[in-house]
Amino acid sequence: MGGPLEWMAWTTPTALFFGAVFLMVASMALLGARNPSYARKGFLPIETTRGDRLYIGLIVCALINLAWLLATDATQLGAVALCALWMVLVLRWG
Numbered sequence: 001m002g003g004p005l006e007w008m009a010w011t012t013p014t015a016l017f018f019g020a021v022f023l024m025v026a027s028m029a030l031l032g033a034r035n036p037s038y039a040r041k042g043f044l045p046i047e048t049t050r051g052d053r054l055y056i057g058l059i060v061c062a063l064i065n066l067a068w069l070l071a072t073d074a075t076q077l078g079a080v081a082l083c084a085l086w087m088v089l090v091l092r093w094g
């Protein structure tokens with residue numbers, strides 16, 4: 001009998017994904033404690049803080065990956081590339 005998380009079927013990509021999300025959120029928390037964020041207006045139609053842009057970016061990345069799965073049988077690396085580009089755009093200029 002395995003440990004308490006045996007039923008979760010953790011694969012390496014899944015663990016890397018959740019690890020990356022955890023590191024992003026932890027980094028934002030440390031950055032926010034050291035250098036508080038302020039709301040600003042970028043290309044998004046609302047004023048956002050760094051945390052808002054991170055949240056919006058992650059939600060859209062989830063949608064990009066789901067749309068990729070729906071639209072194509074190709075590997076997810078294309079969706080990952082689109083997500084990386086989206087995150088850079090929204091965090092920098094959003």
